[in-house]
Amino acid sequence: MLDETVFRSEDMAAADRFDNWSELLGRTHAPMELRSEYADDFRASQRVLDLGAVTVWPATFQSLIFLRTPKLIRRSDPESYHLSLVVRGTGANVWGHRESAYKPYDLHINSSSLPCEIHTSGDSVTMVGLEVPQALLPLPRDMAARVVGAPVSAREGMGALLAQFLTQLTANTAPYQPSDGPRLGTVLTDMVAALLAHTLEADHSLPPETHKRTLTLRIKAFIRDHLHDSRLTPATIAAAHHISTSYLHRLFRDEDVTVAACIRSLRLEAARRDLADPALHTAPIHMIASRWGFPRATDFSRAYRAAYGATPKDHRRQALHHHD
Known part of the structure; x- marks a missing residue:
């Protein structure tokens, strides 16, 4: 079985649940300010899978607001890209003056280095989070700003391949050894690189210089494969x-x-x-x-x-x- 940490809010007193899960999320993803109408008796579960440089964390939690502010970024930035595969629930992602909605089987791409505000709606959300160091996906800042925040379909194409891999991996980790973790992390990194390259290439408004950088990213993924x-x-x-x-x-x-x-x-x-x-x-x-x-x-x-x-x-x- 892969090395993993399990969190269940039901294992602790109601008064401690929200703060403890906020702390765990800060270590798993990045320090964030969380708000929820259910904070007094918050219900959440989360598993954190250690895949070497990469982390995967399936979670279910009640409706809340995530805030990654400039102040928090200055205080602590793990410099990672975060992808969320939404399995159940809806919500919205706010980046500056841009807002995008998400629904089940959307993939959302965020950066710990950029401020954002995420709202979930409904009783609860189930998702699979993926953290990849920015150093492994060296996108220039202008390219990163084009892919973060916008939903990518996980129902077809490159998004579906990544979603299927994450779904199968998190459904049952028993067949794997802890030493398989870094190997799986490498596979996921390559899949994310291919997804980002595909997403950028689909944007026909990109200037030629950005297309050239995207081609380089795709070539590097090809070399790894x-x-x-x-x-x-x-x-x-x-x-x-x-x-x-x-x-x-x-x-x-x-x-x-x-x-x-x-x-x-x-x-x-x-x-x-x-x-x-x-x-x-x-x-x-x-x-x-x-x-x-x-x-x-x-x-x-x-x-x-x-x-x-x-x-x-x-x-x-x-x-x-x-x-x-």
Whole structure:
């Protein structure tokens, strides 16, 4: 079973329920000001699934208002993107002078770095929250402002794929081991990156520069999905996106990294996760290296030491010792 924390308001005195859930939400998502007509005897339940850098938290709670104010942002900002899959209930999201309504099987995208006001309506809301660090989805601020706040359908396309994954994952975590958490977090990060790229591309009012950044985001998601493929090269990446290799290199010059360096860095990150995985402790290091695109053990060891300051063998020993 995955590592998870469970909160049930019924397990504590009525007077303590609202404040305790507010505190938990502040740690799970970001500090917020909450208001509810049910605060004197608030009913809520929440599970928090630890998926490495990513957090998933299904919850049911009574109607309330969430406020993420500039003052709270200055005080504490975890710098994360938050996605809410609405399962039951309705409400509205207010960003400055813009307001958008949501209904069941909408996905809402928020940023902990931007102020917002969220109203829920009806007796209660059931949703699945997803927290992804902004560093894993490096959207420029102008692009982030275009996707946050607006509902995305979870009934079709990319939104439906993400909704199905979240629904199946939270329905039963028993088949998974705690070590599966970071792997599942990586899958979710890639799915969110693809969803954001798709959402931005659908906005035909975007200026050319934003379309270029969106294409770069989509290419990075493609690279993550094909790290195992030994044929992953700038030429195959360019062909898959119907652009020239020279244009691909120009896109990555704006990112201050070469295509090859991006591929190498992501492959090293993947190998590093495998080396620290207790379930793979018997897998030979050279097999892990080959799996992630390093057929020559000496090349892998040299690149690994340059990136992390330790050999793959030393890092594995330290990681497994920490698990013990």
